Amino acid sequence: MVGTGAIIAGLLLGGVLMTRADPSVPNVRVFRSVRMANSAMRSGSLFSWSLIGKAFRAYLRHGFTPESIGSTAQAVAYLAKSPAAKAAAHG
Numbered sequence: 026m027v028g029t030g031a032i033i034a035g036l037l038l039g040g041v042l043m044t045r046a047d048p049s050v051p052n053v054r055v056f057r058s059v060r061m062a063n064s065a066m067r068s069g070s071l072f073s074w075s076l077i078g079k080a081f082r083a084y085l086r087h088g089f090t091p092e093s094i095g096s097t098a099q100a101v102a103y104l105a106k107s108p109a110a111k112a113a114a115h116g
Contacts, residue, residue, distance in 0.1 A: 032081050033074055 041058065044050045065071035072080075083089060104110045 028082070030078075032078050036077065036081065 037055070037059065041055050044058075045052070062071060066073050083093075
């Protein structure tokens with residue numbers, strides 16, 4: 026579990042650094058970001074920490090291919106209906 030915790034901490038730090046570099050995002054503290062993420066996880070709008078850690082470990086595994094997760098057609102279909110992707114396209 027220590028490895029998964031380190032991976033999640035690295036993901037959080039990366040997210041914080043990216044948000045601080047983006048001038049359009051308000052300055053949000055790390056602990057507030059974690060609380061917001063936990064709230065989103067409880068409501069079901071975000072994956073759990075354990076699932077995120079497992080997916081990231083699988084991604085780092087030697088021999089990983091995106092086909093093991095899903096097809097390109099699935100990804101394109103998701104992006105076609107994703108509110109975030111639509112906002113980014115018009116943004």
